Amino acid sequence: MPSDRTRALILDAAERLYAERGFGEVTLRDIVAAAGVNLAAVNYHFGSKDELIAELFVTRGIATNRKRLAELKEAEGNEGRADIKAILRALVGPTLRGCLGPDNEQSTAAHFMIRASIESVPPIRRIKNREIDHLRKFAAAMRRSLPDCDEADLYWGLHFALAMAHQTIRDTERLSKLSEGKCNLDDVEALIERIVEACAMMLTARAGAGRPPARNETDVISRRPERLKG
Amino acid sequence: MPSDRTRALILDAAERLYAERGFGEVTLRDIVAAAGVNLAAVNYHFGSKDELIAELFVTRGIATNRKRLAELKEAEGNEGRADIKAILRALVGPTLRGCLGPDNEQSTAAHFMIRASIESVPPIRRIKNREIDHLRKFAAAMRRSLPDCDEADLYWGLHFALAMAHQTIRDTERLSKLSEGKCNLDDVEALIERIVEACAMMLTARAGAGRPPARNETDVISRRPERLKG
DNA sequence: CATAGTTTCATACAACTGTTTGAATTGCAA
DNA sequence: TTGCAATTCAAACAGTTGTATGAAACTATG
Numbered sequence: 001m002p003s004d005r006t007r008a009l010i011l012d013a014a015e016r017l018y019a020e021r022g023f024g025e026v027t028l029r030d031i032v033a034a035a036g037v038n039l040a041a042v043n044y045h046f047g048s049k050d051e052l053i054a055e056l057f058v059t060r061g062i063a064t065n066r067k068r069l070a071e072l073k074e075a076e077g078n079e080g081r082a083d084i085k086a087i088l089r090a091l092v093g094p095t096l097r098g099c100l101g102p103d104n105e106q107s108t109a110a111h112f113m114i115r116a117s118i119e120s121v122p123p124i125r126r127i128k129n130r131e132i133d134h135l136r137k138f139a140a141a142m143r144r145s146l147p148d149c150d151e152a153d154l155y156w157g158l159h160f161a162l163a164m165a166h167q168t169i170r171d172t173e174r175l176s177k178l179s180e181g182k183c184n185l186d187d188v189e190a191l192i193e194r195i196v197e198a199c200a201m202m203l204t205a206r207a208g209a210g211r212p213p214a215r216n217e218t219d220v221i222s223r224r225p226e227r228l229k230g
Numbered sequence: 231m232p233s234d235r236t237r238a239l240i241l242d243a244a245e246r247l248y249a250e251r252g253f254g255e256v257t258l259r260d261i262v263a264a265a266g267v268n269l270a271a272v273n274y275h276f277g278s279k280d281e282l283i284a285e286l287f288v289t290r291g292i293a294t295n296r297k298r299l300a301e302l303k304e305a306e307g308n309e310g311r312a313d314i315k316a317i318l319r320a321l322v323g324p325t326l327r328g329c330l331g332p333d334n335e336q337s338t339a340a341h342f343m344i345r346a347s348i349e350s351v352p353p354i355r356r357i358k359n360r361e362i363d364h365l366r367k368f369a370a371a372m373r374r375s376l377p378d379c380d381e382a383d384l385y386w387g388l389h390f391a392l393a394m395a396h397q398t399i400r401d402t403e404r405l406s407k408l409s410e411g412k413c414n415l416d417d418v419e420a421l422i423e424r425i426v427e428a429c430a431m432m433l434t435a436r437a438g439a440g441r442p443p444a445r446n447e448t449d450v451i452s453r454r455p456e457r458l459k460g
Numbered sequence: 461c462a463t464a465g466t467t468t469c470a471t472a473c474a475a476c477t478g479t480t481t482g483a484a485t486t487g488c489a490a
Numbered sequence: 491t492t493g494c495a496a497t498t499c500a501a502a503c504a505g506t507t508g509t510a511t512g513a514a515a516c517t518a519t520g
Contacts, residue, residue: 006467006468023254024253024254024349024351027506027507027508028507028508028509029506029507029508037468038467038468038469038470039469039470039471039508039509040468040469040470040471040509040510040511041467041468041469042508042509043508043509043510044467044468045467048508048509049507049508049509118348118349119254119348119349121254128404129407131404132404132407132408135408136408139408151409151412152409152412152413152414155405155408155409155412155413156413156424158408159397159398159401159405159408159413160394160397160425160428162397163393163394163396163397163398163401164390164393164394166393166397167389167390167392167393167396167397168389168393171389171393174358174361174362175385175389177359177362178362178365178366178369178385178388178389179381179382179385182381182382182385183382183385183386183389184382194386195390197432198390198428198431198432201428201431201432201435202427202428202431202432205431236497236498257476257477257478258477258478258479259476259477259478267498268497268498268499268500269478269479269499269500270479270480270481270498270499270500271497271498271499272478272479273478273479273480274497274498275497278478278479279477279478279479
């Protein structure tokens with residue numbers, strides 16, 4: 001009958017510190033100090049530092065994915081076919097709210113997962129395949145929503161949606177410096193809508209064209225600027 | 231009259247190793263072994279590991295920026311006003327070619343800069359402001375190209391273009407696994423065109439609307455799904 | 461209470477990190 | 491060649507890291 005208290009203290013402290021500073025900047029001694037437990041407790045409860053990180057990644061990943069899937073399910077309703085925008089919203093909404101939303105919606109789990117997706121430390125890299133399966137569910141939903149859309153385009157759309165969301169989270173500072181505050185980063189719902197609309201537009205524009213437009217033809221190559229000297 | 235040979239050997243080896251494995255996974259001993267020089271040479275020529283990294287970031291950053299600015303200049307020609315697509319192409323093209331293009335176009339400098347933008351290690355974080363100034367030149371070019379476009383939208387477009395490009399470079403593996411090879415990652419020019427078209431579309435769609443569309447109104451908020459349990 | 465099992469603790473350990481040292485070697489000018 | 495500075499080198503240094511140990515403290519059952 002283990003009293004998981006110490007265990008939980010370690011997990012919470014590690015989640016927070018890793019989310020704040022990144023994996024490279026946090027030592028086990030930092031974690032146990034923040035958790036108020038003994039150094040040896042980590043190896044006692046988790047076996048090793050890597051196993052602690054792996055457990056964090058698994059549990060926090062599940063939590064994030066659950067939110068996304070719940071929104072997806074709600075969007076698809078009974079018909080099993082949702083509006084493409086609703087699907088995209090379910091894909092990027094939870095993470096964006098968890099990282100950039102008002103304080104009461106922020107979650108350390110979301111911050112941690114972003115950190116994990118950025119730094120990709122060895123113990124995490126080994127497990128990451130699980131994420132692929134999760135994203136496949138969204139790809140399937142998108143296929144049902146836009147049955148005429150070229151399949152590669154669907155994946156590109158999904159990929160770009162995640163790209164925009166994640167990069168915005170990571171690079172909040174640069175964007176706000178660059179735009180001198182003109183880009184409002186506090187209004188998450190507007191940001192979500194911006195990303196969703198952009199991706200929906202590129203997906204429907206391509207689907208509307210009937211067949212995938214030129215992606216490898218000479219007219220594309222010809223756009224390439226002349227070789228520039230060194 | 232210093233014989234910069236050792237110095238250059240260290241820079242090249244460090245650039246390559248950091249680009250391949252990331253900053254966290256490369257030690258000075260790895261670098262000097264790859265360079266075939268003595269361990270103390272690093273501190274002799276650069277003062278410290280951090281200064282070595284900083285110098286790499288500065289020189290390689292300048293090299294990358296020069297390519298982009300050359301393409302931008304060519305796009306703007308004499309008129310000082312370029313097609314928005316050409317501007318975006320100049321923004322994302324060089325890095326994408328340097329990282330995903332055919333072997334003869336790949337550059338360790340581009341790979342290194344991507345790594346630097348991902349991991350953001352302390353010595354680099356201190357200098358990064360230089361990048362903002364560089365991007366401002368592209369923002370200015372975009373403003374000249376689309377004078378009627380809302381300024382915040384311009385920054386968002388620039389930001390998303392970089393987001394798509396960088397994330398594609400970083401996450402090649404996931405996208406290719408997810409799409410089971412359906413997304414052709416070998417054809418860089420097609421990828422560039424895909425990103426450019428997507429961003430141009432979102433910029434012109436918004437500009438065409440006459441004024442920035444609803445970004446903070448209630449109809450946006452209302453799209454938000456109901457609060458989900460758990 | 462006694463005792464067996466679990467959990468905590470201070471401490472030590474071995475490995476690795478970036479950095480320094482001081483002697484050896486080199487290259488070049490006088 | 492001689493002399494002097496610049497450069498290379500092997501070795502050691504001090505600090506930090508994750509992990510291991512064995513004793514102490516706790517918990518709950520008999």
